[in-house]
Amino acid sequence: MRDWGFGIIGCGSIAGFHRAAIHSLDNARLVGVASRSGARAKAFALESGHCECWSDYQQLLEHPGIDIVCVTTESGSHFQVGQQVLLAGKHAIIEKPLAMKAEEARRLTGLAADRGLSLSVVSQRRFEPQVAAVKRTVDAGKLGRLLYIEAGTPYYRTQQYYDQSEWRGTLDMDGGVLMNQGIHQIDLMLWMAGPVSSVYGQVATLSHRMEAEDTGTAIVRFVNGAIGTVMASTSMKPGFPPYLHLFGEKGSVKLRGSSIVQWSVEGEPSPSPVFEGSLETDGSSNPLDISPMHHKRQFEALLQALDQGNDPPVSGGEGALAVELIEAIYASYASGKEIALLSTSYTRGDTHAD
Structure with a gap:
């Protein structure tokens, strides 16, 4: 090493x-x-x-x-x-x-x-223990074929948050709630369920003075046939934990923040809760109110991959998938039509562009 x-x-x-x-x-x-x-x-x-x-x-x-x-x-x-x-x-x-x-x-x-x-x-967020446990369960087929996925980011940000720097809330330099806050749950959704084939989206600026959207929602169709929904907002006062709900043929799991709040997996006990520090934080009302442990785990995994000559965790290909989906949500809203995604041939972990 x-x-x-x-x-x-x-x-x-x-x-x-x-x-x-x-x-x-x-x-x-x-x-x-x-x-x-x-x-x-x-x-x-x-x-x-x-x-x-x-x-x-x-x-x-x-x-x-x-x-x-x-x-x-x-x-x-x-x-x-x-x-x-x-x-x-x-x-x-x-x-x-x-x-x-x-x-x-x-x-x-x-x-x-x-x-x-x-x-x-x-x-x-991929490196939160409870999230990683759900990923292992999905990969092991314990939920069966995924049928429906809900990914939500009901956050709150004050106007002062957007006013503190000229670039905040702009389309070119910051993006809206989907690209800034919602992308974390979007990444987890794609990580669990695989790439999306099409999307129909709506966005709006409801409660802030800013160029980009503060609220967005979408219906997505996955390559594997499952359906999903995405919502993200910085207008949901006072701010609520992000969530990811997975419904499969054999069972269902609900993540709320860093906690598993519903575990219906036949023959599999729910993972033991993991508390890191005196309070689990989720950034729902303050972007800096998150645990530093998960950045550490990602960096640790990155160095291990480099030492072993392996692809990094959360590769460039995976990052591109999340950006592509958000871009398609914007395109759908602008056109009023369902949008087909181009890079459905990406695989999770792929580091090459099409």
């Missing part, structure tokens, strides 16, 4: 979760950070201990001691920055979403594959 040097581009609030994950691993070290604001980069570096800092991220990419780069900039810059990371020969782990457009996500995936580099997107 080798030691891995990390760099972080973007020193906003989510970067702190990446730093905590890196510091928690014995075979990882934070070498340097970069931010457009030199003062912010310097302050973040001082808080991080012994690491370098730059106001130009190209200098970070030239550092020979950095093997993996975390991209924690605004969502709208993920493609541009991620592309530069891969062109510099570094492995990339990009905060969700992988990119703002499916075509950009596929280009990143293809570039990583061509250069033999690891590309992954942060989807830390």
